[in-house]
Amino acid sequence: MNKKLKIAIYILVGLIVVYQLLNFTKILAFYTVPTTGNEPNIKHGSFIIASNLITPKRGDFITYEFQDPMYGKSTMTHRLCAMENDTLEIRNGTLFINGKNVDATYNLKHAYILSEEKFNSLDETVTGKDYMIIPNEGKQGYLTYIEDKDAEKLQLKAYRFLDDKTNSDPKIKEIYQNDWNKNHFGPLIIPEGKIFVLGDNRDYSQDSRSYGLIDQEAITGVLWKTLFVIESN
DSSP: OOOHHHHHHHHHHHHHHHHHHHHHTTTSEEEEOOOSSTTTTTTTEEEEEEETSSSOOOOEEEEEHHHHHHTTTEEEEEEEEOOOTTTTEEEETEETTTTEGGGGGSSOEEEEEEEEHHHHHSSSHOOOOOOOOEEEEEEEEEEEEHHHHHHHHHOOGGGGGOOOTTTOHHHHHHHSSSOOOOTTTEEEETTTTEEEEEBTTTTTTTTTHHHHOEEGGGGGEEEEEEEEOOOOO
């Protein structure tokens, strides 16, 4: 066998072993993000690196192990919003931790209901591809998810969709035994050893609101870097 080819094979095998070792120990773990639940800050199709050498703190994107009743054990990524003994409340769609508005520091995505004319006047980079056609005041409307910065720039805030406080979410009630919904939630004091996570695409994400608190020990890493994004068609 050619000497250069041997060296190349040894290097390749060595890199594969190192990659597997880093991934197994979670020192550097590599993941792809298959949903839009954390947009706009983690794009759908992102290839990310997380590390268990970084101490997780409020506001970090973390990876954690989750036992899904339908799909079994999986690794999830969300923003760590509250830790043990924190008081969490979502008031009219805005997150407060220990009485402080923390959403003011992030560019998030929220749900908006637009008329067909309004929807068609906006670029797809604003409205995105996750939208639904729904009835709206007797006409065809669009439920779509828009970044805060775009909503402010285009003066769309009046079109934001918020659940009425009286609309109890059955799934949330089953978990938390309270008549809450995604936009009106808490106050909730986080128990010892637990954390509360949210996706940045707040009205689209499935997170601690809909499947409960997470064990702190389930955290496997903190997002270190997004390497690249595979754009979807």
